[in-house]
Amino acid sequence: MPRVLVRGVGEFEVERGANLLEALRKFGVPIAAGCGGHGLCGMCRVRVVAGELSPPTRREAALLSGLLERGWRLACQATVMGDVEVEVPVRRTAGVKHRLRPSISISAPLFLVPVKIVEDTPSVEEALISGLRRLGVDVRTSSIRALAAMAVNASRGGTEKVAVVMDGELVDLIDDYRGFGLAVDIGTTSVAASLVDLASGSIVGEEVSLNAQLKFGGDIIARIQYAATRVNGVRELQEAVMGTINSLVERLKVPHERIYRVVVAGNSVMLHLFYGVNPRTLGSLPFEPVFRRSLSARGAELGLRVNPQALVESLPILGGYVGGDVVGDMLASRILEYGTVMMIDVGTNGEVVVKKGDKLVAASTPAGPAFEGVGLSHGMMAVEGAVERVKVGWGGVEYRVIGGGEPQGICGSGYIDLLAELLRMGLLSESGRMMRGPQVREKEGVLEFVLDEERGVTLTQLDVRKLQLAIAAVKMTEKYLLKLLKVRVEELEKVIVAGDFGYHLDPSNAMEVGLLPKVDESLVEFIGNGSLTGAEMYMLSREARDEALRLADVCEVVEVPRHDRAFIEELKLGRWREP
């Protein structure tokens, strides 16, 4: 089979006669393709350094003219005939922070096609639509916004524009090839958003912020109560999260009308509130959601600062509190490819999924916001200034601050490190009692560990108690699901940890405190914010959309019985005793 060498990226084999654009995308090479491979936009340009491709097509000759001689080709028009070396122009991206993104084959959700808007019969719209159809782009209707643009731009000689076509609809007419999608992960405590270039599939920006719903309560139970008991509760909560998302759009610095697609992931309560649906049925037995399927709406209906015609969709809910965020994690981690595997996503709500053969079970547990650094004396999110790693020795404390600089607080992974180190040194008992020793001081009759005296960053006894509760809730759920599918810890092929908190985590310390079962460290994989990655995959790939819907069908959501005695037992810090 011929080999394709992509300069600076790598090498792969393809069938002779394979389309070069499809081959590059299949192997995860970020390449723009505004017109969806119709040879119309010129965005999929690559430079052939050496080797053999099919002869240039008429469309390439028209679009590339002099560039053809210099080795440039349109990947969508070229087929691989033998070994070839190409150079793909690098697009400026902000980079994907702390996330593992599996390669996906992109099924372009958006076409950007150059057109001329001509005054013609029987109407400007019909002339434009039939012109697009002649170019092979399926268009059935156009939006009012596009019609308004036609009215302004139509001329006898024709005005050049770029048509934005999405799912058979001509949604807009613009001046350049910039079309974006917004992927959003709505967490109970924080909201993350990424801006996706819909032509290339690359991430061009990413932002995170606290969820403005926090002012109505720190956890999902408080939010449900607020929604269920206040006259305008649901509206207030919906407006709060929309405000947060809109502020993220502002920070992403893109003209909001250029965002044509939005995909949202989040736990069940967050998704209900996003659409303005009262989540009250999740607040009482049998804790069922109002809807599970993937919903869709338009940007304008929801008050989002995106193109008013933007298609807004959500990942499906699995059941109970296990929502689209877990579906996103499962897509991002490729969980279906493993035989026996456990996945955890630790946020304000902890979600655990265990797979054995074709059985897949999931459960959710309220862990509280401690892992996200909220509610602890010096807690903060895993952002610049947060202590993310700690090493404690008899000689003193060493720590690492995200972004360097002075420590402003401690994030979840820093707290796990601290607990593990203090346990090892005997400064913390299994029951969570702090002992006197170096760096430990007494304040108002209670002991606290001093991480940084100058800036007063400490771990208090009360912080330890809150962290113990969070760890115990997750541990109990993990053990219950493993037992349910009769999986022994040593059978696990992989332990997948999702969530921003997880990405900074030291696996041996997570095992030391009992948050993870004791497995070989090489089996622990951190995927970062899988919920956000899953939303991006759902936006860009038809296969990912099909898989998400399949997961919603096959994954069984279970309730973990909460026996007080068993929970008290799990409050003990330390390595696992088998379930």
Ligand code: FES
């Ligand atoms: S010209 Fe190749 S994708 Fe548009």
